[in-house]
Amino acid sequence: MAKNIPVVEAVSPNQINAGTVIHGDIICNGNIRIDGTLQGKIECSGKVVIGTSGQVEGDIVCANVDILGQVKGNVLVAEKTALKASCRLTGDLQTGSLSIEPGAEFNGKCTMTATADIQLLMQQNIRVTVPA
Numbered sequence: 001m002a003k004n005i006p007v008v009e010a011v012s013p014n015q016i017n018a019g020t021v022i023h024g025d026i027i028c029n030g031n032i033r034i035d036g037t038l039q040g041k042i043e044c045s046g047k048v049v050i051g052t053s054g055q056v057e058g059d060i061v062c063a064n065v066d067i068l069g070q071v072k073g074n075v076l077v078a079e080k081t082a083l084k085a086s087c088r089l090t091g092d093l094q095t096g097s098l099s100i101e102p103g104a105e106f107n108g109k110c111t112m113t114a115t116a117d118i119q120l121l122m123q124q125n126i127r128v129t130v131p132a
Contacts, residue, residue: 013046018053025058034069041073052086059091074108 013031016022020036027043034042035051042048044062054069061076070088075081077095085103092108100106 016054018051050087 013033014026014028015032016034016036016038018035021039022036023039025041025043026032026038029045031046031048032042032044033049033051034054034056036053037055039057041058042056042060042062044060046062047064047066048060048062049066050056050069050071052068056069056071057073059073059075060071063078064080065075065077066082066084067075067087067089068084069086072090074091075089075093075095077093079096081093081095081098083089083098083100083104083106085101087101087104087106089104089106090108092110093106094111094113096113098110098112
């Protein structure tokens, strides 16, 4: 007799590979890693990772973010932001907690906000805009 074995789908993160260029907004439930180029906004319910070769020109709204590459835009993070040594962030940042490694470049204003406040903003679907 064969047993019924439940099938569980493996959840893999979304990924934009190096050499890929996307013009447009990305909305995703789950995690995403960007090693290519995105000219548009990211709205993500999970974690966003911008790899060392990743470039984003647009706003990011997410639960957590690790930035190793370049971002030109405002970043709204519900929980944790990590700016790694190779990071180049130009834009304002609103986050629950922040870590910055030596060597990271951050040009903008940072506002530390209670996690619940940012989560409320995300639920209300408030958009941030890129400074001119």
